[in-house]
Amino acid sequence: MSGSTHDELAEFHAALARLTPTPDGINLAQLMYQAGRLSAARRNGVWRIATAASMMLSLGLGSMLWLRPLPQPTERIVQVFVQPPAPPPEPTPPTNDEPTPALSEPDLPTDARQAGGETDYLRLRRQVLAHGLDTLPPPTPWPAAAPPVDTNTLLDLPKDSREPWIRFLKHSLQSGDPL
Amino acid sequence: MASVGPELLERLTTEHAAALVLYARQWCGTPEDVVQEAFLKLVVQKRPPDNPVPWLYRVVRNGALAANRAERRRRHHETKAAARTPVWFVNADLAGLDAEATTAALRALPPEQSEVLVARIWGGLTYEQIGEAVGCSAATAYRAYVAGLSALREKMGVSCPDRPTTN
Numbered sequence: 360m361s362g363s364t365h366d367e368l369a370e371f372h373a374a375l376a377r378l379t380p381t382p383d384g385i386n387l388a389q390l391m392y393q394a395g396r397l398s399a400a401r402r403n404g405v406w407r408i409a410t411a412a413s414m415m416l417s418l419g420l421g422s423m424l425w426l427r428p429l430p431q432p433t434e435r436i437v438q439v440f441v442q443p444p445a446p447p448p449e450p451t452p453p454t455n456d457e458p459t460p461a462l463s464e465p466d467l468p469t470d471a472r473q474a475g476g477e478t479d480y481l482r483l484r485r486q487v488l489a490h491g492l493d494t495l496p497p498p499t500p501w502p503a504a505a506p507p508v509d510t511n512t513l514l515d516l517p518k519d520s521r522e523p524w525i526r527f528l529k530h531s532l533q534s535g536d537p538l
Numbered sequence: 539m540a541s542v543g544p545e546l547l548e549r550l551t552t553e554h555a556a557a558l559v560l561y562a563r564q565w566c567g568t569p570e571d572v573v574q575e576a577f578l579k580l581v582v583q584k585r586p587p588d589n590p591v592p593w594l595y596r597v598v599r600n601g602a603l604a605a606n607r608a609e610r611r612r613r614h615h616e617t618k619a620a621a622r623t624p625v626w627f628v629n630a631d632l633a634g635l636d637a638e639a640t641t642a643a644l645r646a647l648p649p650e651q652s653e654v655l656v657a658r659i660w661g662g663l664t665y666e667q668i669g670e671a672v673g674c675s676a677a678t679a680y681r682a683y684v685a686g687l688s689a690l691r692e693k694m695g696v697s698c699p700d701r702p703t704t705n
Contacts, residue, residue, distance in 0.1 A: 371691050374635055375659050378627040380560040384570045384575075387551055393548060394581040401582055484572075518541065 444489075447482055542586050551577060554591060559604030559660040559681070560626055562598050564645070564652050575601055595657055595671035628663035643693040658683050 384483045510529050511518045531537070555573060562569030580590060587593035626655040627637040644652050650672075654697065657663045657671060658679075665683070667677040672679065 368687050371696060372688060373657060374573070374696075375640070375690075378635060378637065378640060378660075380556040380660055381624065381626060382630055383555040383559040383573065385551065385555050385559070387548065388552060390574055390577055391544060391547065393578055397582050398541065465580055505622070527599055536691075 448478065541583065542581050542590070544649075546590070547577065547581060550590060550594065554594060554661065557656070558594060558598050560660055561595060561653065561656045562602040563601075563626055564649060564656065567609060568605055569602065572601040572605055573598055581698075587608075589667065589670070591661075592663065592667040592670040595661065595663065595667075596673075599653065599671060635696070638669065639694055643690050646693055647689055648685055651682050654679050654682040654685045655690065672691035 437446075483495075510516070510532060516525055516527070555577075558576070559569045560572045562572045566572060576594050578587065579597055580584055602703060625637045626641040644655070647655070653672060657668045658665070663671065665679045668679040668683075669676045674682075
């Protein structure tokens with residue numbers, strides 16, 4: 360492009376630039392109002408979306424809870440094996456080399472101790488618990504009482520003593536009166 | 539970056555609305571609506587463009603082309619719409635040019651030339667900004683500008699316009 364043509368175009372450009380476009384016809388106040396409304400709507404849109412999402416979530420969870428089937432009762436078969444009562448063991452004579460720790464307990468009855476140790480006592484207890492007191496064997500009678508002993512011998516007193524306090528003591532023991 | 543505030547919107551409207559309307563007139567008969575929509579699109583941008591003016595020109599161009607397609611679907615006879623086209627300029631006496639002749643000559647130009655002329659002359663955009671708005675390189679925009687200006691001058695029969703007289 361030659362210089363003269365360039366200058367002519369520049370002058371023509373300047374002349375065109377002096378032309379003023381017709382007024383745009385845009386109402387600035389209306390534009391600002393619509394811009395503010397759009398901006399506010401955009402800010403509210405986030406909350407609308409969040410509200411709608413939370414509402415949908417709550418509705419979904421509520422419907423799931425409402426439509427959930429009730430738990431069905433389950434039937435189970437439980438088998439319990441009951442062992443038959445064992446036959447009473449044969450009484451075994453106590454042996455000296457067997458340890459008998461249970462016999463040393465003070466609350467064991469004498470019959471149990473004498474009847475053959477812990478095994479007999481447990482067997483007796485099981486029978487009582489199962490069938491009652493009637494199954495108890497008749498009690499063993501106590502050994503015969505010793506013949507009455509003389510008071511002097513019992514108190515280790517001299518036989519021919521005539522001391523008054525000894526006579527008072529003898530009288531009290533014989534009559535049962537308190538001293 | 540914050541969204542477009544009212545101060546920036548007012549400044550852009552005051553400085554560029556008229557040129558944008560003229561830019562949109564090349565394609566559609568409702569340029570004011572297209573330009574207003576472009577400004578509103580700028581407001582609702584979460585991240586405003588770094589260069590809002592070329593962005594506005596691009597949005598106006600797309601909106602005007604879309605409006606043109608809608609108008610073509612609505613009206614079967616485009617010549618009627620062209621006959622009702624108003625004059626695009628005022629105070630032509632001050633420039634020493636005929637407003638109607640300039641409007642007719644601009645309308646007769648190819649769109650790729652007329653849009654570059656409007657953006658360059660009345661929009662004040664650089665060739666880089668025109669290329670950004672139109673979608674071409676700055677060199678292409680410059681060549682379209684020179685070709686369009688020469689064609690316009692030839693159509694108007696202006697060899698060298700008279701300089702305006704100032705009192």
